[in-house]
Amino acid sequence: MRSAYAEVLRIAVPLMISTGMFSLVLFADRTLLFQHEPAEMGAAMAAGNLFWVSICIFVGIASMTGAIASQYVGAGRPNRIGRMLWQSVWFSLATMPLFLTLAYFAEPLFKWTDQAPTLIPLQTVYFQILMWGGAGEVLQTALSGFFSGTHRTRTIAIVSVVSGVLNLLLDYLLIFGIDPGWWGGDGDVVLELGIAGAGIASVISFWFKAVCYAAILLKPQFRNSYGIIRGLCFDRRMMWRLAYFGFPAGLMYVTEAGAFSVIVLMIGRLGDVPLQATTMAINFNMIAFIPLVGMSIAASVLVGQHLVRSGHEPAIRCVRAALTIAWAYSAAWALAYWFGAETLISLYALNQSESTIPGDAALALKTAEGLLGFVAIYVLLDATQLILAGALRGAGDTWFVLIAGLSVSVVALTIGIVFEPTWEPALWGTDDLATPTTATTPTTMSDSVSGTLRWWWMILTGWVISLAAAMSARYLQGSWKRMRMV
Template sequence: MRSAYTEVLRVAVPLMISTGMFSLVLFADRTLLFQHEPAEMGAAMAAGNLFWVSICVFVGIASMTGAIASQYVGAEQRDRIGGMLWQSVWFSLATMPLFLLAGYYAEPLFRWTDQAPSLIPAETIYFQILMWGGAGEVLQTALSGFFSGTHRTRTIAVVSIISGLVNLVLDCVLIFGLDPAWWGGEGPRVWELGIAGAGIASVISFWFKAVCYGVILLRPQFRSTYGIARGLGLDRRMMARLIYFGFPAGLMYATEAGAFTVIVLMIGRLGDVPLQATTMAINFNMIAFIPLVGLSIAVSVLVGNHLVGSGPARAVRCVWAALTIAWAYSAAWALIYWFGAETMISLYSINPAATTIPHDAKLALQTAQGLLGFVAIYVLLDATQLILAGALRGAGDTWFVLLAGLCVSVITLTIGFAWEPAWQPALWGENASTGAAEFGSMSASVSAVLYWWWKVITAFVVLLAAAMTARYLQGSWKKMRMV
């Protein structure tokens, strides 16, 4: 079992560093927006979720490049990896017109979902800018699949760290702008773009990663060993295989992200403060969750490799090793969420003095502390479903993963809509003696709806973990192959 831990950590640690860098960039991005204008942080959360829903099916298809490549490695057919990689590249580039078309309809979509009118302009511009980077995100996912599938995960970590630093620098410059006084000049700040600047920084980062991977793949050893130069043309059979196994994985991302986005949009109806509080809590959730995505990718790669090479027994040991690592990591975060919520949320108000934070931002900070309690409850189960879903995808059991996610999404959203408490569009609570608005407390009806939807999020994670656990223990995935 010790060798299984060693193998999992060898592949997973660079991937966890890579995805962890992504989570830090997201956290910094939204925190900087809160410092610039609190409402922009909530708008970035809603629009960013919609962006992910718009591209995640295509990202899911591209992500199967790594799992399929790992099975080619296990079957000693490395020369076929180049052909599969090129199919994912052509597929990625073909998505560009679709993403730009989706961006064109952003404002009507946000109005249709009944978002707070004050948020719609910021949500629209952020979403439209991000869509210019959608194809870049799909492409970098496809190209990184080569490095994960061939166990060169350190390359992914290095590229991710560099692109993350580029993103953070651009965030600081484009959100807040440059003050001419810094170099002895006069006048207002230049390039102070706020939420639009955050979107531009993200787009540059997406394409930067894709270019980096492309340059590395031009090295002679990759072109000869993996058939990259020979696989340049369109191969319909390989393309069909990529889409067949990748489409349910992508649709699974879409159902999960779609359900979560619907919940966030329902919270967005309540106004800026509930959405800001939700964004703060989710930001800290992402710091714990996204590194586990790297561990899940490692599990997919190792399961695919061992099923074709050494057999299912070795794959099972790798899955259990990954689970225990994920549980230990998540348990530590659960304790931090439960006992250190106040300290964590206070990070959002480090720069502004307490007297300069408006009433609504103060209320958002207070509310977010309570929401972290929900995260502490479900974080271990979230880790479980993520690792087991990665194992099932690595085996090729992607259609079950899709159906499970779809059923859980439908069930939880149906319950959420059917039993949503009635509410009145009034943010502040009332003083019991005077009946006047009482700053610093949320109205009872708004609070009830906010906590209701967070209960729905928790139920979603619980049901998803139960479904993945049942399928994994049933064992049919051990007989599946993709090559």
Template sequence: MITALKEVLRVAIPLMVSTGMFSLVLFVDRTLLLWHEPSQMGAAMAAGNLFWVSVCVFVGIASMTSAIVSQYIGAAQPKRVGQLLWQSVWFALATIPLFILIGEFAESLFRWTDQPEHLIPMQAVYFRILMWGGAGEVLQTALSGFYSGTHRTRTIMLVSLASGCLNLVLDVVLIFGLGSPSPETGQRFLELGIAGAAIASTLSFWFKAVCYAVLLMKPTERERYGIFRGIRLNRRMMKRLIYFGLPAGLMYVTEAGGFSVIVLQIGRLGDVPLQATTMAINFNMIAFIPLVGMSIAASVLVGQHLIRSGPGNAIRCVVAALLVGWGYSFVWAIAYVFTPGGLIALYSLSPTGVDSEAAFAIAETLLGFVALYVILDATQLILAGALRGAGDTWFVLTAGLTVSVGAVIIGVWWQPSTGRFQDPGAAPAALNALDWWWWVITGWICTLAAVMAGRFAQGKWQRMRMV
């Protein structure tokens, strides 16, 4: 077990740092928007979720590059890696016109979901700009899969740190601007607010893709993995990528879609519940997103060990990943229970209004829900990654789809009667509905953890192969 733990940490720690940088960027991004204009933070939350729903099925397909690469390495077929990478590149570039087209319907999408009228223009701008970076996100996911699949996760960490620093600098400049406010408009040079945050994120997506593309042009990589020889479209390999990746992508879209429905329902309650939810989710993401790195590590280690040394070592690596994930999540659970006020106080470092003060108080109580499910969230994420690494992607999809749809149906069907928080006398009903939706989120995650644990224990995944 000690050997497995060392192997997991060697692969996972750079990935956790990489994904942790992503969560830090999101946290700072939304906090800066709160300081610039509180309603912009809630708008960015809803629009960012819809962006992820729009691109995640394609990101999920591209993400299977890492697991398939790991199996090619385990099978001693490194020359096939270059062919696979090029299929993922063509796939990513083909998404560009689709994403731009979706962005053109931004305002209609938010109006259709009955968002507060004053938030819709901000949400539409943020979403439309992010869609220009959608293909960049798909491409960088595919290319980073080469480095995770070959266990060179330190490269992913360094690229992510560089991209994160670029994003943070651009956030500060493009949200708040430079220099003194103009006497005519009251705005600073380049002060773009929520649009600036979206531009910063879009540029960082493409920056990461370019970094990986440059690194892959190194002579040693080109020769060992047949990078240039695989440039042609290979329909058989493209079909394999889509066959194993589509369930992962659809799993992402069902989970993200369900979560977006919940956030949009909370948005209907008013600015304050949406701001409070965004604050709590931001801290949840700080704990959750680094565990995506652990999930990727479990996926690539399971894929490689199944081919190279059998299921025994794969199981030991998954157990080691769970132990690390549980320990990490437990620390956050303690913080959510005993210091919620100190965490939420980070948002109050800039002058805020009465509504924001109310959101701070509500957000502290919502962190109690996060503490309830954070360890089980780690469990379902790591086990789902292990199952995908073996090729059991269709079960992960079916289970995720069933649980996600069930959670949304239950939430909508039994949602308490509500009004907007700001309406006279409606605050208690709105808060009651807010608590209901957070119970739905908690039950959803607990159920996913139970289902993934049952499938892993069953052991059918041990006989699966993708190459």
């Protein structure tokens, strides 16, 4: 079992560094937006979720590059990887026109979902800018699959850290602008773009990662061993294989992201403050969750390779090791969420004195502390469903992962919408409809809004618990042990 832990950590740690850098960028991005204009943080959350829903089916298909490549390695046919990789490249580039078309309909879509009128212009511009990077995100996912599938995860970590630092730098410069006073000059701040600047920084980061991976793949050591140049053609059979195994994985991403986005949009109807509080709590959830995506990828790659090379027993040991590590990591965060909520949430106002925080922002900070209690409840089960879903995908059991995820999501959203408590569009206090313009201490949220906010967080928690139960049942049933993709 010790060797299984070593194998999992060797593959997973660089991937966790990579995905952890992504979670850090998300956290910093939204924190900077909160400090620039609190409403921009909530808008970025809703629009960013819609962006992910729009591209994730294609990202899911492209992500199967890693699992399929690992089975080619396990089967002793690495020369086939280059051609398969090129199919994912053609697929990624073909998504660009679709994404730009979706960007055109951003504003009507946000109006249709009944978002707060003050948020719609911010959500629209952020979503439209992000869509210019959609194809870049799909492409970098496809290319990074080569490195995860061939166990070169250190390359993924290095590229992710460099692109993450670039993103953070651009975030600060483009959100707050460039001040000539930094070098002793005079004049106004230039390029203060706010939420638009955050979107531009993300787009540049997406394409930067894709270019880096492409440049590395053109090295002679990869061109010759994996048929990178020889595979430069369209292969209908391989494209079909990528689509067959990747489509349900992509639809599962859509199902999970879509369900989560619907919950966030339902909360967004309650007003800016509930959406801000939700964004703050989810940001800390992402810090725990996103690095475990790296562990899930490692479980997927190792399960796929061991099933082809050495059978299901080594695959089971790797999954157990991945689960144990994920549980230990998540338990540490659960304790932090439960006992240190006030300290964690205070990081959002690190550069602001209490007297300068507007009343609505102060209320959002206070509300977010309570929401972290929900995250503490489900974070361990979220890790469970993530690792087991990755293991099932690595074996090729992608259709079950899709059907289970879709069923759980439909049931959760149906319950949430049908039994949603009635609420009134009044935020401050129980009876007072007036919104104060300044406040030095948090006031109270109206009973109806507060109750409905808690309701949707209960739905979110139940959804995660149900996903964990479904993935656990399938894994224990064991039919994945007989599956192959090559």
